[in-house]
Amino acid sequence: MIPRMRRAILIGMAFGAGALHLTVVGVLLMLHQRWIVVDTVSLGQAVLVAIAGGAGAMAGRPLLGVLAGVMAGLPIAALTVVIAAVPLQSIFIALSPDLLDMLTLGLGTAAGVGILLGGGAVAGLLGAGLRVSPPVLRRAIIPGAVAVVVAGVFQELIQLMLQQYEGIVGVIRDFLYTWEGLSQQGAVAVFIFVALCSEVIGVAQRRRIARWPVRDLRRERMIWAGLALLVLVLLPAIAGSYVGQVLMLVGLYILMGMGLNLEVGLAGLLDLGFVAFFAVGAYTTALLTADASHALAHLPYWGAMPIAVILSVLVGVLFGLPVLGVRGDYLAVATMGLGEIVRVIVQSDFAAPLLGGAQGILQIPRPRLGSFVLSSPVSLFYLTLVASAIAAFVAWRLENSRLGRAWMALRDDEDVAQALGINLIRSKLLAYGLGAGFAGLAGSIFATMLTSVYPSSFQLLISINVLALIIVGGMGSLPGVVLGSIVLIGLPELLREFGEYRYLFYGAALIVMMRLRPEGLWPSDVRQRELHAADETLALDAGADAVPAQR
Amino acid sequence: MARFNAVDVVLWALRIGVVSVVVGGTIGTLIKDRYNAAQWFDFVMFGLTIGSIYAQIALGYTMVYGVLRLINFAHGDIVMTGAFAGYFIANPLARSGFLENHPVLAMAAILAVAVTTSVSIAVLTERIAYRPFRRVVGLAPLICAIGVSFFLEQTFRGMFGSAVKSYPDPQWQRATFHVMGFNVPRIDVLVIGLALLFMGALYMIVQRTRMGTAMRAVAEDGEAAALMGIDVNKVVVFTFVLGGAMAGIAGVFYAFLYKQVYFFMGFTPGIKAFGAAVLGGIGNIPGAMLGGFFLGMVESVGPTLFLDGIGIRAPYQLRDLIAFTLLIMVLIFRPQGLLGERMAKKRA
Numbered sequence: 001m002i003p004r005m006r007r008a009i010l011i012g013m014a015f016g017a018g019a020l021h022l023t024v025v026g027v028l029l030m031l032h033q034r035w036i037v038v039d040t041v042s043l044g045q046a047v048l049v050a051i052a053g054g055a056g057a058m059a060g061r062p063l064l065g066v067l068a069g070v071m072a073g074l075p076i077a078a079l080t081v082v083i084a085a086v087p088l089q090s091i092f093i094a095l096s097p098d099l100l101d102m103l104t105l106g107l108g109t110a111a112g113v114g115i116l117l118g119g120g121a122v123a124g125l126l127g128a129g130l131r132v133s134p135p136v137l138r139r140a141i142i143p144g145a146v147a148v149v150v151a152g153v154f155q156e157l158i159q160l161m162l163q164q165y166e167g168i169v170g171v172i173r174d175f176l177y178t179w180e181g182l183s184q185q186g187a188v189a190v191f192i193f194v195a196l197c198s199e200v201i202g203v204a205q206r207r208r209i210a211r212w213p214v215r216d217l218r219r220e221r222m223i224w225a226g227l228a229l230l231v232l233v234l235l236p237a238i239a240g241s242y243v244g245q246v247l248m249l250v251g252l253y254i255l256m257g258m259g260l261n262l263e264v265g266l267a268g269l270l271d272l273g274f275v276a277f278f279a280v281g282a283y284t285t286a287l288l289t290a291d292a293s294h295a296l297a298h299l300p301y302w303g304a305m306p307i308a309v310i311l312s313v314l315v316g317v318l319f320g321l322p323v324l325g326v327r328g329d330y331l332a333v334a335t336m337g338l339g340e341i342v343r344v345i346v347q348s349d350f351a352a353p354l355l356g357g358a359q360g361i362l363q364i365p366r367p368r369l370g371s372f373v374l375s376s377p378v379s380l381f382y383l384t385l386v387a388s389a390i391a392a393f394v395a396w397r398l399e400n401s402r403l404g405r406a407w408m409a410l411r412d413d414e415d416v417a418q419a420l421g422i423n424l425i426r427s428k429l430l431a432y433g434l435g436a437g438f439a440g441l442a443g444s445i446f447a448t449m450l451t452s453v454y455p456s457s458f459q460l461l462i463s464i465n466v467l468a469l470i471i472v473g474g475m476g477s478l479p480g481v482v483l484g485s486i487v488l489i490g491l492p493e494l495l496r497e498f499g500e501y502r503y504l505f506y507g508a509a510l511i512v513m514m515r516l517r518p519e520g521l522w523p524s525d526v527r528q529r530e531l532h533a534a535d536e537t538l539a540l541d542a543g544a545d546a547v548p549a550q551r
Numbered sequence: 552m553a554r555f556n557a558v559d560v561v562l563w564a565l566r567i568g569v570v571s572v573v574v575g576g577t578i579g580t581l582i583k584d585r586y587n588a589a590q591w592f593d594f595v596m597f598g599l600t601i602g603s604i605y606a607q608i609a610l611g612y613t614m615v616y617g618v619l620r621l622i623n624f625a626h627g628d629i630v631m632t633g634a635f636a637g638y639f640i641a642n643p644l645a646r647s648g649f650l651e652n653h654p655v656l657a658m659a660a661i662l663a664v665a666v667t668t669s670v671s672i673a674v675l676t677e678r679i680a681y682r683p684f685r686r687v688v689g690l691a692p693l694i695c696a697i698g699v700s701f702f703l704e705q706t707f708r709g710m711f712g713s714a715v716k717s718y719p720d721p722q723w724q725r726a727t728f729h730v731m732g733f734n735v736p737r738i739d740v741l742v743i744g745l746a747l748l749f750m751g752a753l754y755m756i757v758q759r760t761r762m763g764t765a766m767r768a769v770a771e772d773g774e775a776a777a778l779m780g781i782d783v784n785k786v787v788v789f790t791f792v793l794g795g796a797m798a799g800i801a802g803v804f805y806a807f808l809y810k811q812v813y814f815f816m817g818f819t820p821g822i823k824a825f826g827a828a829v830l831g832g833i834g835n836i837p838g839a840m841l842g843g844f845f846l847g848m849v850e851s852v853g854p855t856l857f858l859d860g861i862g863i864r865a866p867y868q869l870r871d872l873i874a875f876t877l878l879i880m881v882l883i884f885r886p887q888g889l890l891g892e893r894m895a896k897k898r899a
Contacts, residue, residue, distance in 0.1 A: 021706070024709070024710055025705070025706050025708075025709025025710055026709045026710075027709065091639060091711070092710050092711070093710070093711060093712045094709060094710065264690075268690070270690055270693065270694075321557075321558060321561045321562075322561060322562060322565055322879070322883050323879075323882075323883060324558055325883065326882050326883060326886070328690075328693075329622045329690075329693045330829075330882050330886060332622075332693060333622070333822065333825060333826075333878070333882065334878075334879050334882040334883065336822065337822070337826075337875040337876075337878045337879045337882075338875075338879060340822075340871065340875050341872055341875050341876065341879075344868075344869060344871050344872045344875070345869075345872065347868075348868045348869055348872075349868060350863050350868070350869065425556070425557075425558055460818075464697065464701065467694070467697070471694060501705065501709065503701050503704070503705045504701070504702065504705035504706065504708075504709060506698070506701055507697075507698045507699065507700070507701030507702030507703075507704075507705060508698070508702055509698070510694055510695060510697060510698025510701070511680055511695050511698040511699060511702065514684070514691045514692075514694055514695040514698065515683055515684075515695070518691055
């Protein structure tokens with residue numbers, strides 16, 4: 001019993017430390033500003049409950065869950081006492097009276113500590129209880145709760161969509177939502193509806209499994225992905241310009257992600273200067289089309305875009321040439337240095353006569369189709385969509401081509417690849433060049449979207465964004481890139497106040513993914529097979545170890 | 552290589568280009584003769600000062616790399632944590648006048664707090680983020696380190712805000728010595744002197760103590776060291792303690808030199824110091840010190856000496872360009888560094 005209790009305490013403390021971190025950096029209070037259910041539960045409170053519940057679920061049995069939950073609540077409870085006693089806001093800007101109000105529910109310190117610890121105990125108990133509960137219960141509760149959170153958190157968006165319709169949709173909307181957000185009756189209704197649906201689907205699925213013992217997981221996943229893609233394509237037309245803008249940004253990152261994926265995912269060349277190619281695409285488009293004094297030409301957008309892409313490819317090759325012999329982590333630093341050099345030059349007075357310096361280049365025209373100007377976010381989204389689709393096709397064909405297989409060989413072992421007759425120079429330069437082409441295309445669309453370019457848009461952070469999204473999605477996997485962009489670019493954009501803390505979560509996501517799921521959320525088949533093979537080898541090794549132990 | 556291919560042509564063009572800029576620029580600047588001896592002396596002095604800071608940061612990279620074969624991408628941010636911790640003690644001390652009246656005690660307190668903070672964070676980072684990757688090869692450890700770097704930066708931004716905070720500027724730091732007609736700022740002497748002192752102490756620890764010997768053994772061959780009964784985990788923690796301490800000191804000095812702290816401040820000196828570590832031969836402790844001074848010098852004297860001569864406007868804006876170019880040239884042409892031969896084949 002004692003070791004189990006120790007384990008529960010340690011788990012609780014780890015979760016509590018996480019909660020403390022979220023509190024001190026100010027994420028918790030920010031989340032508290034967003035209601036899930038109006039005047040009932042905020043997102044911040046839900047996160048605290050989820051943390052204690054998670055600790056409880058990991059601890060295992062109900063009593064241990066209570067222990068872990070209390071331990072998870074303890075650090076914040078201690079923090080509450082400290083904030084109430086000493087004003088710390090002059091140092092830690094997040095420890096404001098508002099935060100104290102949130103943690104104590106405005107009831108005073110003693111009551112607040114009681115609520116935090118008691119709430120932790122209850123949440124821990126629930127978490128542990130959920131874990132040992134029968135699957136019928138779990139299948140209803142978890143999807144139901146998730147649906148309530150989604151319906152509450154994205155209420156603005158959902159209301160915006162529903163507003164366009166009258167009649168039965170209007171009645172449902174008025175029942176679920178007040179103008180502030182999800183109402184209490186709405187939350188209950190959503191929960192019951194989704195829980196019931198989940199039960200029905202669950203029963204239906206079990207019957208189907210009984211009929212066909214082998215499920216074609218891959219096909220099923222593809223069908224779901226196709227449906228999601230369809231929704232994604234149609235959503236901006238239904239939901240209006242804000243969603244269109246967000247999705248167009250997601251589309252740009254998908255483009256860049258596919259480009260970096262060729263370099264990192266397939267060829268194994270960790271490139272942290274990727275933003276430079278994006279900048280080349282944007283600046284070329286700007287210089288060739290802008291209605292400004294130092295523009296080189298006044299081409300229409302469709303004339304400038306191919307030139308921007310070709311120039312990016314050339315710069316990519318030029319970029320790759322000197323670092324051909326540099327490997328692994330040194331390559332990451334060298335490419336980052338190259339990217340920074342590009343930024344320093346663009347920003348300097350030295351290059352200002354050509355590139356506009358810190359003021360950038362303004363008045364870039366929007367693309368035209370005949371007499372129709374693509375100026376609304378939705379129409380630009382469709383431009384990005386078409387570009388991404390073409391790029392995805394190219395990337396998909398590349399992946400299965402001779403060149404793609406050469407890249408993968410070179411990723412796995414450069415020396416062996418060379419020994420097998422792969423031309424290292426050619427395939428590496430092609431990886432840099434083609435990857436850069438994708439980024440150049442994204443940059444070109446970016447320039448016309450903003451109608452202006454500034455050097456400050458091309459920070460190292462963009463390279464890190466793209467790297468993070470292909471790692472979260474799954475290195476070397478095209479659907480992974482799409483998923484990664486939606487999760488890392490789209491979600492923070494929809495939760496607008498989240499923007500400030502985005503990079504905190506990127507950092508955490510990189511660490512957690514590398515530790516728990518290095519193959520990504522949606523790994524490529526090859527990677528999964530590799531990892532599976534590694535598991536088998538491990539099992540064999542373990543078996544070999546086990547033999548002498550038995551003797 | 553007998554065959555002369557396109558890549559060699561490009562690399563030679565790059566070499567020739569950089570050398571001609573350096574030589575041409577130097578000649579041009581010397582002919583124009585726009586700067587007097589005092590100005591050159593200022594450049595050199597600043598180069599030595601900033602170089603001593605780079606040297607201290609570079610030590611952290613080089614020691615961790617020696618023991619773990621890992622680029623501690625977050626090391627620059629450990630520097631930032633030290634500078635921040637120093638700020639929160641330096642500021643009240645400055646307001647109460649203590650920093651002005653008792654410089655030695657105040658500096659000792661500031662450094663102590665900074666070092667404690669950066670050492671704790673460095674050790675925590677190792678325990679939480681790096682230890683699980685001890686046996687992993689490939690890109691995963693580096694990507695995890697990039698994640699740690701962002702996590703630290705954004706945590707500090709969340710805790711203390713994104714605004715630039717100005718460091719106190721006590722009178723005694725602004726005073727100058729007069730040596731042979733040149734003005735030597737006191738802060739420069741302080742930074743260089745203390746940096747040399749601490750680096751000397753570090754060198755003694757690594758060379759003379761039991762723990763230092765164990766560290767060198769692990770750097771030489773980790774498995775053999777473990778077989779000899781050396782507790783590798785302890786050595787790794789010790790390495791992070793030493794590196795973190797140097798980073799904390801460097802952070803405080805860097806902040807006193809530039810008079811400001813903000814959450815992203817560790818990034819650029821971090822990358823440059825990594826370049827310095829490679830320049831000196833990664834894993835090589837005296838090399839890292841030398842590389843740091845060299846980089847600081849090139850960065851400080853370079854813009855005026857190389858770029859002014861070929862008629863580039865506002866060359867000081869391109870200071871980072873020179874540092875990054877040096878970094879890339881080293882990574883491309885001499886990844887084993889100036890002193891080190893050990894990693895030559897493995898990394899290049």
